Amino acid sequence: MIQGKKIVLGVSGGIAAYKAVELLRLLVREKAEVFVVMSANAGKFITPLTFESLSGNPVYQEVFGEQSSASMPHIRAAENADLLVVAPATAGSIGKMANGLADDALSNLYLAFRGPVLIAPAMNDGMYLNPAVQENISRMKERGVEFIDPEEGELACGTVGQGRLAEPSRILRAVQTRIAGKEDLTGLKILVTAGPTQEPLDPVRYITNPSSGKMGYAVARQASLRGAEVTLISGPTHLKPPAGVKTFRCKQAGEMLALVKEHFPDCDVLVMVAAVGDFQPDTVQKEKIKKKGETLALKLIPTPDILLEASKTKARQMVIGFAAESQNVVQSAQEKLKRKNLDLIVANDISAPGIGFQSDSNQVTLIDKEGTINSLPRLSKQEIADVLLDRIKANEENKL
Ligand code: C5P
Numbered sequence: 391m392i393q394g395k396k397i398v399l400g401v402s403g404g405i406a407a408y409k410a411v412e413l414l415r416l417l418v419r420e421k422a423e424v425f426v427v428m429s430a431n432a433g434k435f436i437t438p439l440t441f442e443s444l445s446g447n448p449v450y451q452e453v454f455g456e457q458s459s460a461s462m463p464h465i466r467a468a469e470n471a472d473l474l475v476v477a478p479a480t481a482g483s484i485g486k487m488a489n490g491l492a493d494d495a496l497s498n499l500y501l502a503f504r505g506p507v508l509i510a511p512a513m514n515d516g517m518y519l520n521p522a523v524q525e526n527i528s529r530m531k532e533r534g535v536e537f538i539d540p541e542e543g544e545l546a547c548g549t550v551g552q553g554r555l556a557e558p559s560r561i562l563r564a565v566q567t568r569i570a571g572k573e574d575l576t577g578l579k580i581l582v583t584a585g586p587t588q589e590p591l592d593p594v595r596y597i598t599n600p601s602s603g604k605m606g607y608a609v610a611r612q613a614s615l616r617g618a619e620v621t622l623i624s625g626p627t628h629l630k631p632p633a634g635v636k637t638f639r640c641k642q643a644g645e646m647l648a649l650v651k652e653h654f655p656d657c658d659v660l661v662m663v664a665a666v667g668d669f670q671p672d673t674v675q676k677e678k679i680k681k682k683g684e685t686l687a688l689k690l691i692p693t694p695d696i697l698l699e700a701s702k703t704k705a706r707q708m709v710i711g712f713a714a715e716s717q718n719v720v721q722s723a724q725e726k727l728k729r730k731n732l733d734l735i736v737a738n739d740i741s742a743p744g745i746g747f748q749s750d751s752n753q754v755t756l757i758d759k760e761g762t763i764n765s766l767p768r769l770s771k772q773e774i775a776d777v778l779l780d781r782i783k784a785n786e787e788n789k790l
Pocket of ligand 1: 643662663664665666667668693694695696697698710711712713714726
């Protein structure tokens with residue numbers, strides 16, 4: 391329910407600005423009180439009058455104009471609103487927000503705003519995939535900003551790719567979820583593991599896998615945003631710990647096991663997203679192994695199965711595993727669910743191109759111990775995290 395909620399709609403200067411009108415209509419239809427803030431360039435695509443008429447509120451567009459005083463009531467109201475949604479967000483506006491630059495009404499308001507922020511990017515696909523833009527997006531995500539990924543399709547520049555503004559109905563849903571679900575996991579203690587493990591061979595070499603940690607970090611971030619008390623145990627990744635999440639770092643499976651054992655008894659839910667390596671060298675050489683021009687035979691022994699160990703001591707906890715499979719996805723995941731005594735398993739097909747490891751999106755199937763199978767479409771890892779958290783919430787409600 392967003393009825394009566396104060397929402398700021400930030401509009402930046404891209405061809406998709408006209409879709410902000412549709413979003414505004416949807417928000418107003420749901421009886422939210424909407425304040426529109428425009429970037430300097432947004433006015434080149436659409437006039438403030440349109441937004442003013444539809445929202446019934448003055449539009450904040452000029453920092454140094456007639457309405458420039460920061461004490462103006464509607465600017466104050468905007469700063470104290472329940473949520474800021476920027477749609478469309480151009481590469482330029484994202485760059486400014488990520489770097490703390492303030493030179494127009496939208497970038498000023500973003501810096502002053504203290505509440506939750508949703509960003510729906512829209513731009514040419516080349517721009518969207520540019521590492522500078524992706525880095526800016528990652529930095530903002532690490533600070534707790536939520537993104538509604540652009541869709542693939544025909545772009546204004548004539549090419550086809552990822553960059554189309556998400557449909558206004560999808561943005562509305564994200565706004566509703568964020569406002570309604572703001573605190574829906576309050577009181578729940580969630581333990582999440584993420585990233586790969588590293589098993590050393592000698593001081594400079596190790597065995598690892600390409601897990602980026604993005605899925606586990608998304609679960610931890612969304613759970614924390616939804617009010618849960620979150621502990622994250624992370625293998626080596628380049629990601630920053632999400633705001634408000636107690637994070638412990640480790641490298642080897644053995645270290646991760648020790649941390650999970652320490653924190654498991656006190657949690658309500660364990661979400662084991664980490665891609666734990668299955669093998670470790672039987673001995674770690676103290677000195678760097680010399681290259682002698684001959685074959686090097688390694689003896690590998692199994693790592694401890696953390697999930698199995700944890701579920702052996704399971705009391706009231708809900709235990710969730712992940713399964714990356716390259717064949718017989720559902721059947722193999724079901725077998726793991728039983729063997730590891732899990733409540734739910736999230737399976738994905740790692741042979742499918744463009745999803746899974748490293749990527750920002752994935753296509754997964756949720757299988758629970760009752761045998762229910764729910765195949766999700768391709769979604770961002772953040773959206774998958776929210777679906778998983780909805781299942782966790784439903785499970786908690788059933789216990790009552
Ligand atoms: O058996 P498999 O490695 O495919 O199982 C995947 C699930 O088990 C994941 O949730 C992973 O985090 C967990 N796992 C574990 N300890 C291991 C290997 C996997 O907890 N040694």
